[in-house]
Amino acid sequence: MPPDPVPxxxxxxxxxxxxxxxxxxARATGDRCLALSFDYGQRHRIELEAAARxxxxxxxxxxxxxxxxxxxFGGSALTDEITVPRDRPAHAMAAGIPVTYxxxxxxxxxxxxxxxxxxxxxxxxxIGVNAVDFSGYPDCRPxxxxxxxxxxxxxxxxxxxxxxxxxxxxxxxxxAPLIHLSKAAIIQRGLSLGVDFGLxxxxxxxxxxxxxxxxxxxxxxxxxxxxxxGAVDPATR
Amino acid sequence: MPPDPVPxxxxxxxxxxxxxxxxxxARATGDRCLALSFDYGQRHRIELEAAARxxxxxxxxxxxxxxxxxxxFGGSALTDEITVPRDRPAHAMAAGIPVTYxxxxxxxxxxxxxxxxxxxxxxxxxIGVNAVDFSGYPDCRPxxxxxxxxxxxxxxxxxxxxxxxxxxxxxxxxxAPLIHLSKAAIIQRGLSLGVDFGLxxxxxxxxxxxxxxxxxxxxxxxxxxxxxxGAVDPATR
Numbered sequence: 480m481p482p483d484p485v486p487x488x489x490x491x492x493x494x495x496x497x498x499x500x501x502x503x504x505a506r507a508t509g510d511r512c513l514a515l516s517f518d519y520g521q522r523h524r525i526e527l528e529a530a531a532r533x534x535x536x537x538x539x540x541x542x543x544x545x546x547x548x549x550x551x552f553g554g555s556a557l558t559d560e561i562t563v564p565r566d567r568p569a570h571a572m573a574a575g576i577p578v579t580y581x582x583x584x585x586x587x588x589x590x591x592x593x594x595x596x597x598x599x600x601x602x603x604x605x606i607g608v609n610a611v612d613f614s615g616y617p618d619c620r621p622x623x624x625x626x627x628x629x630x631x632x633x634x635x636x637x638x639x640x641x642x643x644x645x646x647x648x649x650x651x652x653x654x655a656p657l658i659h660l661s662k663a664a665i666i667q668r669g670l671s672l673g674v675d676f677g678l679x680x681x682x683x684x685x686x687x688x689x690x691x692x693x694x695x696x697x698x699x700x701x702x703x704x705x706x707x708x709g710a711v712d713p714a715t716r
Numbered sequence: 717m718p719p720d721p722v723p724x725x726x727x728x729x730x731x732x733x734x735x736x737x738x739x740x741x742a743r744a745t746g747d748r749c750l751a752l753s754f755d756y757g758q759r760h761r762i763e764l765e766a767a768a769r770x771x772x773x774x775x776x777x778x779x780x781x782x783x784x785x786x787x788x789f790g791g792s793a794l795t796d797e798i799t800v801p802r803d804r805p806a807h808a809m810a811a812g813i814p815v816t817y818x819x820x821x822x823x824x825x826x827x828x829x830x831x832x833x834x835x836x837x838x839x840x841x842x843i844g845v846n847a848v849d850f851s852g853y854p855d856c857r858p859x860x861x862x863x864x865x866x867x868x869x870x871x872x873x874x875x876x877x878x879x880x881x882x883x884x885x886x887x888x889x890x891x892a893p894l895i896h897l898s899k900a901a902i903i904q905r906g907l908s909l910g911v912d913f914g915l916x917x918x919x920x921x922x923x924x925x926x927x928x929x930x931x932x933x934x935x936x937x938x939x940x941x942x943x944x945x946g947a948v949d950p951a952t953r
Contacts, residue, residue, distance in 0.1 A: 543788060545785045545788055546785055547785070548783055549831065551782055551832075552832045581831075582832075582834035582835050582872065583828075583830040583872060584831075586830055586867060587828060587830075590823040590826075590827040591824060594818075594820035594821075594823075594824060595789045595819075597820055598789045598819050617870065617873060618871040618872070623867065626863065626866045626867045626870050626871070627867050627871070629863040630863045630867050633855075633857070634820060634854055634855040634863070634864070635820060635823075635855070636819075
């Protein structure tokens with residue numbers, strides 16, 4: 480299949496703040512954006528509703544949700560019934576890999592994005608990982624993203640056309656535009672691109688109607704980010 | 717979670733000949749073997765029944781089937797309604813990427829295996845890829861396997877414990893014991909390990925009861941392999 484002539488980016492979209500900004504950045508390049516979400520047995524399906532709202536609001540060309548079965552392997556507070564920690568200070572979060580870590584999650588998500596990229600001829604896959612606030616997650620670091628980009632180009636038709644050597648520049652780029660940004664910088668970038676953060680949800684343990692708990696790691700990082708950015712979080716109004 | 721003290725290999729098991737031999741090789745090391753299959757919208761679910769039979773016969777400790785949704789992206793004869801080619805000579809098969817190629821398939825399969833490895837503390841993931849007969853598949857080559865091993869070790873907790881540098885030897889090894897073997901050599905290896913090939917199915921287009929068609933690429937390669945190995949294929953008796 481020949482590559483699609485329309486410049487295209489696959490954007491991993493979770494319904495959270497970071498991936499919304501990632502989509503806005505990809506849209507600002509003029510690329511056609513194909514948004515990809517995963518139904519992986521999250522306890523809070525409200526995330527998927529947020530992803531659909533964000534995709535629509537930010538002009539994604541298409542939004543697909545792939546159902547996968549990470550519960551089969553267990554191992555995380557987001558898919559198991561482990562208690563989500565409350566009111567941890569940021570330095571405690573940074574001390575190790577969070578209990579909310581899902582095994583191999585970004586590897587799996589990027590693999591599905593790669594399949595869609597291969598079918599559509601997309602030259603870019605964008606992921607909203609962030610190595611500053613999420614330093615505890617092994618699959619949010621630059622070396623991981625670079626290693627996956629190599630897999631993407633060795634393991635697909637697109638990367639292998641015309642007998643290109645493996646040292647040639649990648650034909651599929653894995654882009655992580657937030658990787659070196661603080662949460663405050665991510666929020667400022669999103670505001671400058673017109674992202675409505677009221678559509679997003681970050682909370683690990685939301686209440687009725689998706690109301691953020693205000694006490695989990697994600698709520699605390701988000702609140703600190705809005706405070707540092709000098710902005711008000713519309714999701715908490 | 718501490719690594720499991722029982723030496724463990726995750727084995728990707730398709731129901732075909734190659735992955736059966738891969739499981740037999742892993743079992744021969746004495747490792748506990750956890751067999752992993754995928755229900756990805758194959759047209760022929762008989763493959764999954766074959767995988768279950770093979771797992772049982774070869775003493776896998778456990779066999780899980782993860783349901784994934786590759787049909788969402790299309791792009792291959794094995795999941796779409798493209799016609800499977802018949803009676804192609806081997807040199808025609810070798811001329812390009814087969815129409816039966818599924819986008820990013822091995823990347824996706826290895827990613828799920830990685831999640832299970834991380835949860836169970838498995839130190840090895842074994843995959844029955846073969847670069848000789850399947851030279852047209854980009855994700856069956858040594859460079860791809862090596863690149864995925866790097867992703868596995870950078871993207872998981874196991875690979876990152878104790879602040880190890882990224883140049884340290886991998887803690888999760890991706891093993892592809894058949895990668896340099898011909899089909900005949902794979903069959904001979906399996907026979908020496910007691911694999912009952914009558915339990916396996918290779919055909920892309922089987923008839924009633926899983927009877928191989930004898931005309932698709934997989935049937936032709938299999939028949940040539942048994943002939944070269946000087947053996948009779950019990951599946952065709």
